[in-house]
Amino acid sequence: MTHATAQTGVERGFGQRLKTFLKDYYIYLVLIAVVVVLSTANLDKFPLFERGNFLSERNIINILRISAPILTLAGAFTLLMISGYIDLSVGSAMSLSAVVYAMLVINGVPFVPAFAATVVVGVILGAINGFLVIRLKITPVIATLITLSLYKGIALLLVEDGVSAIKSGGGLKMPGWFNDYGRDGVLLGLPWAFWVAVLVTLAMIVVQDRMKLGKYAAATGGNPTAAELSGINTKRTVITLYILVGICAALAGIARSSFMSLGDPLSGDGMELTAILVVLLGGTAFSGGEGRVLKSFIGALIIMSLTVGMLTLVPAYFQTLVVGAALLLAAASNHLVSRKDD
Template sequence: MTDTAAPAGATPKAKKSLFKALEIDTRLLGMIGAFVVLCLVFNVVTDGRFLTPRNIFNLTIQTVSVAIMATGMVFVIVTRNIDLSVGSLLAACSAVMAMTQTWLLPDVLGLGLGHPIIWLVAIVVGLVVGTAIGAFQGFLVGYLSIPAFIVTLGGLLVWRNVAWYLTAGQTIGPLDATFMKFGGINGTLGTDASWAVAAVAAVAAVAVIFMARRSKLAHGFPVKPLWAEGLLALVAAGAIVGFIAILNAYDVPIGRLRRIFEARGQEIPEGFSMGYGLPVSVLVLIAIAVAMTVIARRTRLGRYIFATGGNPDAAELSGINTRLLTVKVFAIMGALCALSAVVASARLANHSNDIGTLDELRVIAAAVIGGTALSGGIGTIYGAILGALIMQSLQSGMAMVGVDAPLQNIVVGSVLVLAVLIDIQYRKRTGGK
């Protein structure tokens, strides 16, 4: 059996263009190119400060919360719905988890502050609340036929003010020390564990690429040339190792190191340094991205979601319970809002009234910029995460340059409209694929 399933008389490999051989999505390539150009421009105008390990580390942990919700927003938009309540739902889940840690468990149930299960119980409670609220909104949309725009617009107003009443408008903190490890700088793996994660992830990426090739060959589907598969595997592994190398290059400041050693009753050795490594929050995002991609591509639920978004009437006639599917999609969105609340509140080390403000716009923008079609049926998880990274890079770069907040919002809004326009033109030229 040959490496490719090309028919007889096909054009020789040497005559194929590089892009055709690699079968790269030109839209994804354009997004990556735009991101690279954006980073290079900001690096120049900030005198090289934008692409430092410190800023890249901060950029990753700032992106996580929105990126987590953006993966769920892909499913919502693919099914031709919208969720305007995600920022307020994040605030409600954050308030519930904060009250669980600082009042319910210590005062009502008698678990002392710092008890080893406080963080776990708080997260479970937050997930239950987020999933329940999401499912409730999905029920209103799916079974009562209330437009998702109206339901979630009401949720935007309701859940943030529910959070306000739960906390009496006060900032709640400090949160549990273990809980705060999910926030980024308070919880990192260190350099050695990060290199181990990089090795496992690189091997897994290469294995997935070649397992997919083997599966296609076994079923008689056309595949890329072997050299193209190898090049893609090399690029994927190199990107993973390079990303971890950048994070490991960000050293813990000497003042923080001194406090760490003083807490242990030790003195910091002369010339000692230590890198932060991979943040736990980024590891959580990676796990969610993998899980959501598997759901989208490998499960019946994922096939039903994209089939319903492509043609709701045909999906219902084929036996798909589109009403129950809507409940499931919004429930997933609610659970992801709760996980984002963990990351966001842990990064701040407390719950504040303004947490998650305008996140609904950032999440929708990330999904749309990442290629999710507002008309439904089309969207990718990795595209949404890349869209979130582009949005955060744009905002962070403008903040470093000294652009004031109103102009930042004007630029972000303009970029969103431009991205939708480009997406519409791209789909017209490619026949909507």
């Protein structure tokens, strides 16, 4: 984006500058617009929010708490898509992590070891994806569809027959501290899960801007052959990115599991679609090479605000329709925005 500005020189017209401005900042404008609309809209028949205020402390805390999983996931997923690869298994990886974490905790493992073990599971799940895609050379979409099915299958098998999720019962009891991580406010009323999501996002921004991995990801997505020829180990780059996504999926699983205080093997269903949606909304080109971690984070905030806002306005069975339409719109607008460079 910055060299595009330099190339066009000083004689850029107002329209050109407006386009560049829009391209760089539209996501923030959309966020502001969504917040303004949701906080001022006062439809007589449908009170948008209890107490009529989107910007109430309670509501903001609530939205940010629910958003923790997707906020955790968005950064690493952006880097992976920038490198031109995709991971459809994130939802299943998240479910499996949630089940593993809940199983460890309900069997008496303390917080820190259970947390660490689940993150290790995330590393393994990500590494399997990387192995299938890079070593066995299976197309990313198919490889991660296989693991989508596999991880979900394992999560379902870990939960006993006839029980829907890992929860108190059958002689085992979930300890009282289980949902502190996802619900209990520690700073500004927000729980650990949210702050971990912020830390992960900051780490991903550092990776993108200050570390070789970020540059390598962009190079791999922009032109794999050129990247390879200039000495970049694209294989190692992509495997590392899959592992990062796996770790973030595990963290998201822990956040979701702790928020709902159960290990639900279906809790991550559809997460891959939400992740694709927020990353596309953030302007990441699906052909790879371009995108910003921070914008995906903002994209996730927009989607979650809209989801929560929508639930107060229309019945829940509108949700699939709206997410599908949003995905198509994001894909189309993403296409139109990135075409301006041609």
